[in-house]
Amino acid sequence: MDETILSAIIARRIGPGTRLGEVKLAELFGVSRTRIRETMMRLAARGIVQVSARRGWYVVEPSVEEAREAFQARRIIEVGIVQALHPLSGTEIALLRAHLAAEGEAVRTGDVCAGTCLLGDFHTRLAEILGNRSLIEMLRDLTARTVLISMLYQPNERAIESNADHHAIVAALERADMDAAARLMAEHIDKVEAGLDLAAKPDPLDSLRESLNAQTDPRHPLPKGFAA
Amino acid sequence: MDETILSAIIARRIGPGTRLGEVKLAELFGVSRTRIRETMMRLAARGIVQVSARRGWYVVEPSVEEAREAFQARRIIEVGIVQALHPLSGTEIALLRAHLAAEGEAVRTGDVCAGTCLLGDFHTRLAEILGNRSLIEMLRDLTARTVLISMLYQPNERAIESNADHHAIVAALERADMDAAARLMAEHIDKVEAGLDLAAKPDPLDSLRESLNAQTDPRHPLPKGFAA
DNA sequence: GCTAAGCCTCTTGCATACAACCTGATGGGC
């Protein structure tokens, strides 16, 4: 169940701020609320959902600050992974190449679900090749958060560019040029982050709030708690 | 409750393999099993405990393989954090110095609980200075796992050495020599990992298993599932 | 027309009850 929901998020089928009602999910999965709650607890521990007391469970809506932190974390971890990688075997290169092909296919055909899944999975693949389960899990959660961030702040898709970046990274790995691969990875993540509009509003309310704050003057104070 | 249990682990008051009975914990915390289970679910998602079907919850006993992975993850993340750090302000240096003093005090007085807590927290402090909550959480979980690992595989305490290493790292940070700090951090983590006896058995059974496997011959096959 | 108070519904928070199962003990058969 956890993975079903997580996959749905990574595939952009569930967006940030989506309400996940216990009863509805229980019916959907054909189980009782108890098990749904357990799933939600686990997902909450992983930073995927959060609970609003007696209101419901919601997919997290990362703030601009959290978005920056997530990208910083990914940058640190993924560059570290590439640096820690030994020269790849032929099998491993072949696996990555196959993945890149699938990515390219999904991107070309405009299959958004498969596309974001595969683009995200690419990064997990590297952790898998390193064989570090701790890092794999961290990266999977960070990927989910990154997808949510892009749904909030990314004005336009950059799937093609990402796929190209991935190709460049794999090429460097194939040359066993780990330093270049690490540099390309850092640039790739920076590029994705730069492609976001982190000045944008995370939800419609924020722009409203902003406009109202802009015209705030002493004669027309905002209601208490409005900007909180 | 989650934090209470986690703290107890980090302070070495609960060891690897400890059974955490739902009923007992429920009485201890004065709540029903439901809430205990929720806590366990969250801790399980963080890789701190695991459930053995209808037998109970147990604090994880990282295998040698998992131990290596945990240290690799820490190395990658913590070196990355130091590299990402901006030159530290006076306040931040003062904070770290105060922390080092507390560490030294605990180590000298032989206060194991406070000692491991503080030695572990040092690393979290750096993540806090970087201000990245994702990394802070990851590091906290990794620290807990590392403590468990050292309880399984560390023949002798190296608290004094660790404290000295921390001093050296802070000195480098004070000089704003981030590269040196990163190098020292890598060496520090490697040293701690090297101080482990990763050839040792994680539990008494393993040595037994090993001895038995050693003398296995076709005439005296081991019972089915014995080495599984 | 507008505000505000009170109610009503919906949802989670938490506890409890029962079912399923694992483990260790006991007793019968060989």
Next chain:
DNA sequence: GCCCATCAGGTTGTATGCAAGAGGCTTAGC
């Protein structure tokens, strides 16, 4: 004496029930 089947105790797995609270709607007051 040894082994295996059976049973009892204890523990988790899952569902359900009730209470508390948040939000929205209605309605009375101005």
